[in-house]
Amino acid sequence: MNQLLFRFAVGGIMVTLFALLADLLKPKSFAGLLGAAPAVALSTLGLTIFTDGKSYVALEARSMIAGALAFFLYACGCSYLMMKFSLPAIVATTSMLFVWLIFAVGAWLLVLR
């Protein structure tokens, strides 16, 4: 339980720090880079190395490549929906989460499992 709370706190702090930096940066296209910063990965991998070892983390990182490529499709889709169809950000970004999930889990089923 303590470890979960620690993970929660470290992950929350890392993500908030990257979000704070993104708020301050201009132009917005550059600030957007931080939307895909390795905030969760840095906090999780740093902790997992101590508990489960380097080989375990290397396997997580291999899957993370597929997750990041799914993120690329997701972000391109969000940008297209908001620019082309003028969808509200909340509608575009939450509906496209299914695309991320389908691509990421598909890659896991076909390649990574």
Added chain:
Amino acid sequence: MRVSLDFSAFGRTKGYEYAVRFLFGGATTVVAGLLAKHFGPALGGLFLAFPAIFPASATLVEKHEKEKKQHAGIFHSRRGRQAAAVDAAGAAMGSLGLALFGFTIWKWLPLWSPWPVLLCGTVGWLVTSFALWRIRKDH
């Protein structure tokens, strides 16, 4: 346009907006860890690149841009959504850097000590993302 810091943004972002990001960030970190424990690192690792806080961030970008326009007396503007779309395009470039981060950790971590590898991965993410952003901006 040059990259710069706009400290007036501190005032535009409210405390609860940071709290939302903290909660989503913390929750994603815990969920990724739990999934890895129950289903193995191959599935858990996917969620290290889950766009958990992106919907909240893009919505805030849209909201802040809309408020700025309303403050200037413009009430029916698509500028908020366009700003969020530009933010998403930036995130797409950042995600390619994130893939390189994952590749660096996957290949180098078994060979070398963890902290230099994590540092190299982070620098690789930053340099790749910045380079892609510059290429896109120049063309």
